[in-house]
Amino acid sequence: MRDDFPLFFHEATQSWVLSRYEDVARAFKAPVFTTDNYDWQLEPVHGKTILQMSGREHAVRRALVAPAFRGSMLQETFQPVIERNARELIEAFRQDGEADLVAQFATRFPVNVIVDMLGLDRADHDRFHTWYTAIIDFLGNLSQDPGVAERGVRTRQEFADYMLPIIRNRRQNLGADLLSTLCAAEIDGTSMSDEDIKAFCSLLLAAGGETTDKAIAGILHNLLRHPDQLKAVREDRSLIARAFAETLRFTPPVQMIMRQPAEDVEIAGGTIPAGATVTCLIGAAGRDDRRYSDPDSFNIFRDDLETTTAFSAAADHLAFALGRHFCVGALLAKAEVETGVGLLLDTFPDMTLAADAAPTEQGVFTRGLDTLRVRFTASERAVA
Ligand code: HEM
Numbered sequence: 607m608r609d610d611f612p613l614f615f616h617e618a619t620q621s622w623v624l625s626r627y628e629d630v631a632r633a634f635k636a637p638v639f640t641t642d643n644y645d646w647q648l649e650p651v652h653g654k655t656i657l658q659m660s661g662r663e664h665a666v667r668r669a670l671v672a673p674a675f676r677g678s679m680l681q682e683t684f685q686p687v688i689e690r691n692a693r694e695l696i697e698a699f700r701q702d703g704e705a706d707l708v709a710q711f712a713t714r715f716p717v718n719v720i721v722d723m724l725g726l727d728r729a730d731h732d733r734f735h736t737w738y739t740a741i742i743d744f745l746g747n748l749s750q751d752p753g754v755a756e757r758g759v760r761t762r763q764e765f766a767d768y769m770l771p772i773i774r775n776r777r778q779n780l781g782a783d784l785l786s787t788l789c790a791a792e793i794d795g796t797s798m799s800d801e802d803i804k805a806f807c808s809l810l811l812a813a814g815g816e817t818t819d820k821a822i823a824g825i826l827h828n829l830l831r832h833p834d835q836l837k838a839v840r841e842d843r844s845l846i847a848r849a850f851a852e853t854l855r856f857t858p859p860v861q862m863i864m865r866q867p868a869e870d871v872e873i874a875g876g877t878i879p880a881g882a883t884v885t886c887l888i889g890a891a892g893r894d895d896r897r898y899s900d901p902d903s904f905n906i907f908r909d910d911l912e913t914t915t916a917f918s919a920a921a922d923h924l925a926f927a928l929g930r931h932f933c934v935g936a937l938l939a940k941a942e943v944e945t946g947v948g949l950l951l952d953t954f955p956d957m958t959l960a961a962d963a964a965p966t967e968q969g970v971f972t973r974g975l976d977t978l979r980v981r982f983t984a985s986e987r988a989v990a
Contacts, residue, residue: 608890613874619748621864621883625890627897627924629874633886634928639865641931643883647864651744651758652812653766653805657931664930670791670798671806674723674784675938683782684723685941691718692946693989696953700985704960707950707978708823715946716818716939720810725783726772733768734811737761741812746971762808769804810935818939820859820974821850822946827978828853828904830959835906840955843948849906850943851916854892854925856904861889861973863927888924889973953989954982 607614608625616623624630633639637660644658656667673679695715699705717734721727726734744758773789777800780786788803798806829836829849839845865884870877878884893901898910912922917940919932926933933939950957960979968976 608894613876613878616885619883619885621885622878623885623887624874625887625894626874627891627894630886630888630891630924631928632873633865633884634924634931636871637930638868638871639884640868641865642868643864643866647745648741648809650755651741651762652808653762653801655805655809656934657809660930666793666796667798667802668930668934669793670796671788672934674787675934679787680937680941684719684784684938685945687722688719688942688945689949691715691722692942692949696949696989700953700989703984704979704981707826707980708819708965708975709977711946711950712819712823712826712978715822716942717811717815719938719942720814723784724807724810725776725781725785730768734815737765737808738812738815741808742816742972745812746969748970765808766804769807770800773800773803813933814935814938816972817859818935818942820972821853821939822943823975823978824857824859825850825853825943825947826950826980827959827965827975828856830957830980832904835904838906840951843944843951845906846944846947847916847940848913849947850940851911851913851923852904852906852908854916855898855911855923856892857967857973858888858892858923858925859972859974860925861969862887862971886924888927891924949989953985954980957982 607623612624612626612629614623614625615621624633640660641658644655648655648657656664656671659667692715695711695718699710705711713735714731717738718728718731721731721734740757740761743754747754747758773785776785777789780790785803785807788798788806791797829839835849839849862885865886867878867880867882867884869880892898895901898908915921916923917926917936919928921928921932926936957980960981963977963979965975965978967973
């Protein structure tokens with residue numbers, strides 16, 4: 607497709623598919639490619655969120671939430687939450703000699719972090735997990751399965767019934783958590799209504815849970831399958847960021863996102879009509895040999911991927927998109943991966959893939975491992 611049909615109309619999804627790096631990058635950066643597609647792709651399950659906003663409305667709303675995910679708020683308030691959550695999960699299996707890092711670590715860690723950041727009840731973990739899975743399934747419901755659609759809409763109601771009373775109560779009892787920050791945030795006289803906050807929390811659970819969960823399993827698997835690179839990372843933990851950037855190129859958790867051009871656009875040798883749906887294949891673009899040398903090899907030392915900018919809108923991979931909607935949580939995801947992977951490597955110096963492990967990747971819209979079974983010498987010392 608990349609070589610012969612760089613612009614391709616896909617009947618089943620009624621969308622125009624882009625797969626070359628250059629074209630996907632342009633679709634993310636050029637404002638003519640709007641995110642109005644989220645009106646039908648996500649609003650029915652989240653309510654209205656910043657993903658589908660544009661212009662000043664988007665800029666103001668994004669500015670309300672962005673400070674919580676960078677700088678001192680991330681370092682001082684949330685880094686200890688990240689460390690505590692990683693430690694608690696590893697502590698639970700460190701003496702077992704084996705673990706499934708998907709079930710016992712990756713699917714729990716990022717969502718626990720968000721739940722703690724928001725100051726919600728961790729005992730409700732299973733409910734959060736069910737909700738965000740239903741939301742992501744709705745987003746990726748390319749075949750329009752009515753059961754998936756119905757479950758998504760039901761989730762919206764259940765989440766609203768759960769969250770709105772908590773938000774009302776938190777407004778009266780502000781604390782140091784992220785939910786209180788959202789309740790109090792104000793820019794140019796704009797603040798967030800209860801409905802806005804509920805929608806944003808729903809987005810956070812889905813955008814920050816499902817994606818980082820797949821990224822953590824992905825980086826661990828990629829390293830375990832390349833022992834030389836794993837050894838290098840063990841010897842120099844600053845290489846985790848590099849291995850994460852390469853994982854985002856090689857096995858991106860979000861394989862595709864959509865856009866909707868406001869006007870007819872010429873791209874990839876053809877014209878996409880205004881109002882059509884465009885599917886941007888992040889996974890395919892990351893393997894484009896016009897952009898990356900030897901793209902099907904996982905190589906944390908490649909010289910055509912920049913690590914220093916990989917977690918900012920100046921990134922040269924596409925896994926967080928680019929431009930105005932560049933992932934708000936990229937630095938949080940980096941902090942989670944650096945902390946989680948670092949602690950796992952510290953605790954288990956001889957961790958290897960279980961001999962009979964056969965992890966397979968699942969999913970089309972978001973994609974990641976179903977299991978990641980590893981073996982290690984049981985650790986006698988509590989996780990530091
Ligand atoms: C490896 C992990 C992650 C990946 C691969 C990822 C991927 C993405 C992508 C592709 C977008 C752009 C969507 C679009 O333009 O249509 C995005 C936006 C966003 N992400 Fe992430 N994300 C990750 C982690 C997180 C985390 C940890 C959070 C927060 C808890 C988060 C919150 C958001 C939000 C709020 C947006 C919307 C930004 C806007 O519209 O301005 N993400 N993410």
